[in-house]
Amino acid sequence: MADPRSRGRRPSGPTSGGHPPKPRPAADPARLAAYDVMTAVRVDGAYTNLLLPQVLRKYDLSGRDAGFVTELVSGTIRRQGTYDVIIGACADRPQMKIEAKVLDALRLGVHQLLAMRVPPHAAISTTVTLVRSTVGQGPAGFTNAVLRRVSEKPLEEWIRLLAPTKVHEFAAFAHSHPLWVVDALAEALAATKPVDMRAELDALLAADNAAPKVMLVARPGLASIDELVTAGGEPTGRSPYAVELAGGDPSGITAVAEGRAGVQDEGSQRVALALAAAAVEGRDERWLDLCSGPGGKTALLAALAAEQGAVVVANERQHHRARLVVEGTRAATAGLAGVITGDGTRPAWAPGSFDRILVDAPCSGLGALRRRPEARWRKTPAEIDALVPLQRQLLGTALDSVRLGGVVVYATCSPVLAETRHVVEAVLAERDDVVLEQTEQLWPHRDGCDAMYFAVLRRSTS
Numbered sequence: 261m262a263d264p265r266s267r268g269r270r271p272s273g274p275t276s277g278g279h280p281p282k283p284r285p286a287a288d289p290a291r292l293a294a295y296d297v298m299t300a301v302r303v304d305g306a307y308t309n310l311l312l313p314q315v316l317r318k319y320d321l322s323g324r325d326a327g328f329v330t331e332l333v334s335g336t337i338r339r340q341g342t343y344d345v346i347i348g349a350c351a352d353r354p355q356m357k358i359e360a361k362v363l364d365a366l367r368l369g370v371h372q373l374l375a376m377r378v379p380p381h382a383a384i385s386t387t388v389t390l391v392r393s394t395v396g397q398g399p400a401g402f403t404n405a406v407l408r409r410v411s412e413k414p415l416e417e418w419i420r421l422l423a424p425t426k427v428h429e430f431a432a433f434a435h436s437h438p439l440w441v442v443d444a445l446a447e448a449l450a451a452t453k454p455v456d457m458r459a460e461l462d463a464l465l466a467a468d469n470a471a472p473k474v475m476l477v478a479r480p481g482l483a484s485i486d487e488l489v490t491a492g493g494e495p496t497g498r499s500p501y502a503v504e505l506a507g508g509d510p511s512g513i514t515a516v517a518e519g520r521a522g523v524q525d526e527g528s529q530r531v532a533l534a535l536a537a538a539a540v541e542g543r544d545e546r547w548l549d550l551c552s553g554p555g556g557k558t559a560l561l562a563a564l565a566a567e568q569g570a571v572v573v574a575n576e577r578q579h580h581r582a583r584l585v586v587e588g589t590r591a592a593t594a595g596l597a598g599v600i601t602g603d604g605t606r607p608a609w610a611p612g613s614f615d616r617i618l619v620d621a622p623c624s625g626l627g628a629l630r631r632r633p634e635a636r637w638r639k640t641p642a643e644i645d646a647l648v649p650l651q652r653q654l655l656g657t658a659l660d661s662v663r664l665g666g667v668v669v670y671a672t673c674s675p676v677l678a679e680t681r682h683v684v685e686a687v688l689a690e691r692d693d694v695v696l697e698q699t700e701q702l703w704p705h706r707d708g709c710d711a712m713y714f715a716v717l718r719r720s721t722s
């Protein structure tokens with residue numbers, strides 16, 4: 261397998277002696293693969309995580325080569341906010357005036373220069389070759405000039421040189437997040453009253469830029485932690501069912517292939533566990549997962565329900581996602597009553613039907629940015645504004661659907677206050693039959709998981 265650091269060296273061998281001139285070297289498959297993904301993300305709105313496996317197959321890349329491309333693409337897309345400012349400073353024109361195809365390649369080159377251990381000559385020459393073969397000779401010269409200037413300083417020095425002084429602007433540039441996202445995350449973090457707000461904000465944003473390890477769940481009664489440890493995992497010690505995988509393809513693990521275990525962030529596991537662990541007096545037979553697709557939490561809930569003598573009904577508005585719930589729960593059918601496709605705000609059941617209900621609400625996903633490299637650049641504040649009424653309605657429906665004394669857990673994979681606390685407060689303000697028992701905000705830099713929020717609410721009997 262080629263050493264990624266030596267990528268881009270010219271092939272050795274005779275170069276002269278009366279032979280016709282050699283054709284220009286073609287771009288190498290790893291860079292072409294990365295460039296294809298960058299183009300599809302920009303032009304077609306593709307998702308890096310979904311597209312990467314297809315592109316790796318197309319270029320027949322595996323092992324270390326596949327790892328190189330994955331880091332190159334994901335890291336570049338995450339950090340492009342920082343890189344664009346550096347590119348703008350090194351070019352003879354602002355970054356917005358650079359042709360998009362060339363900018364994609366420049367971003368890839370800058371990531372190799374400033375964040376990967378690719379030697380400068382290899383990072384520059386392979387990017388120049390990529391631009392020459394995909395765009396043309398003129399832009400290749402421009403690329404060469406810009407990357408040479410970028411290579412003159414390490415990342416920290418570029419940040420020191422170009423960063424604005426205001427705290428949030430600095431954080432947005434240094435950690436490559438849109439300013440409005442920094443503002444929203446900082447507001448949510450401040451609500452937890454951190455001792456050193458600036459250090460915490462830095463740690464949170466830095467965590468968003470680190471690729472998370474694969475987390476597995478051993479679904480209780482179906483697989484054990486020991487089984488996953490034997491397959492190469494390591495218990496996190498924080499959740500009774502969580503095992504971290506250092507590397508490799510989780511689908512090759514028998515328990516995962518059979519659906520007895522699954523890939524699931526520890527924060528999501530803790531949400532499902534919070535619903536199952538809440539004390540409930542009297543009947544405890546029927547649980548509801550109101551927004552269940554694609555079914556990660558349903559599968560854990562169904563395994564827990566089976567152990568507690570209950571069953572879960574899974575509801576999901578989108579049919580194709582409801583099908584994913586059916587597939588994902590194939591090993592946990594003992595705890596599953598059925599999967600319904602339906603709008604959770606127009607329930608297909610009578611009020612008070614359930615003993616426990618999970619509302620894992622559709623949300624901005626700003627708590628899971630480390631998993632989705634392009635997400636931070638696609639989300640808008642308007643999307644959050646549009647989701648809030650639906651989030652409130654879904655929580656309202658859940659509270660109507662739970663029996664007196666039963667519990668509802670409202671959860672989001674976002675820490676943004678408008679989607680979390682403010683939704684719960686607004687619904688509580690409208691009703692006098694609900695008690696808030698617990699709220700939790702998890703953070704990647706503190707808890708090693710996505711920034712999940714959950715609130716445990718009880719329908720009061722008095």
Ligand SMILES: C[S@@+](CC[C@H](N)C(=O)[O-])C[C@H]1O[C@@H](n2cnc3c(N)ncnc32)[C@H](O)[C@@H]1O
Nearest residue numbers: 551552553554555556557577603604620621622
């Ligand atoms: C955050 S995801 C749920 C993730 C899921 N609980 C899991 O762990 O795999 C939110 C889901 O709510 C669904 N949804 C959106 N609006 C809905 C509605 N009105 N009723 C029911 N489900 C809805 C979305 O299609 C999406 O699948």
